[in-house]
Amino acid sequence: MQTAVRTILPETELARAASLAPQARVLREIPSPLSRGLPLVVRGLRKSFGNNAVLRGIDLHIPVGQFVAIVGKSGCGKSTLLRLIAGLEKADAGSISLGEQARPEDVRVMFQEPRLLPWARVLSNVEVGLGGDRASPDAHPRAERALTEVGLADKRDQWPSVLSGGQKQRVALARALVSSPRVLALDEPLGALDALTRISMQRLLERVWRDQGFTAILVTHDVAEAVALADRVLVVEEGRIAHDVTVNVPRPRERGSADLAGLEGSILRHLLSAEGRT
Template identity: 50%
Template sequence: MTNLGVELEINQLEKSFGHLEVLREVDLRINPGEFIAIVGKSGCGKSTLLRHIAGLEKATTGEVKQDDILLDGLNKQARIMFQDARLLPWLTVLENVGVGLGLKKEWMEQAKWALQQVGLEERAKEWPAVLSGGQKQRIALARALASKPKLMLLDEPLGALDALTRLEMQLLIEELWLKQKFTTILVTHDMSEAIKLADRVILIENGSVKLDLRIDLPRPRTRSNPKFAKLEEELLSSVLGKQKLDLQEHRMRKVGNE
């Protein structure tokens, strides 16, 4: 069944830890069912922004609204997936998927449904220790799906995977999003991944939104598409900024001296 995602509106959001400003005047609007990727250098505020949307952090100033309602406390419509699968080793795969479902009578059916969505229903009775890294992340994704959330928050969930497994997981996440249309926010360092998956790529620099890039490419997207490469170059140029110019100048001097 198609799941209609939430609408998010972030207004003048700021967050400081002591004298350290992490987020500065962040304004962002996300439409229901939209897939957003957030990119930027380490320490720029990407994960802090995600934690505010999840309701895990309280803003210094500003606000986060969800479906026109001010978010105050834990976001019950959201599920979050991290780089570490965080499976409980003393529970079976099925029990791990059902952890967030509480004592509902139908928890087992919901957990089985979620496992089917990620293609691992046959591993339901096994222990996490026998799974590969990619399989563990599939289980973590199933756990997030089990409650049929309207908002999926992905904090570098594929960062520790090998290249092939990462590509497989990208395809799976895109397939599930297209089918269920929950609003999705992905934090990633991988510019290519951001362009492949997202409707919009948001670049955070020094705690502020520097770029909001719409990705007008048909799906499924391939990196061999010239438009894909052009968008990736534009995004990398924005991320690297002066650092890229300095690198280009260094290369020109090197060529000139040869």
């Protein structure tokens, strides 16, 4: 069996790899000079758990700074794909390639659960995201800046137990942002929030993405959330990318607009028709 490789390629080789990916979707726009995200090329990615083939040959190119949403029914492989990109799982075959300037700490993950340390105050929970840099002289200022970015500077000395669900997720976002990631992987981070808090968090995610220029990859069950936030929506079916939709609606986007509703309806029809075939 071919061993999967997670590599860092020179930019010329990365571009060549992207051109060879059958399902590659490369935007024509030139990335903003303010964008600090990393490009991503996935080729022939496969992953099985026992006899269950979860990913069956994923080919994908994500340009620098793009916001990509991945949707699909439960068990289709979308979270597994995200975990492989984040380096939390090892693939059975294929490759995941980043730009030549990438470092392991450039990729950060935000999960559905905040996963805060109950015995540490908010500022200390954010500092966890600095890893080995927690002992550096600028650890506190960096954590405080991250909390300010998510609107929680006044909660720095609070315990996690007194925070609301939305505030806990904002602390988790600050923890992910404190190390200035170049790729942010989001595994259904808003799934447990109430409707109004979820909309507020969506707007916050979009703002920090625009401000910081990282490449964002969001796994979600919510198609409306996907089209509201993403530049592009990938529909995963049975371990493959079955549908690749560009969201050409200008930002800022109006939730419930006819354009977004049309895209959402198209993707939902695709998902429902796929469900009917299984």
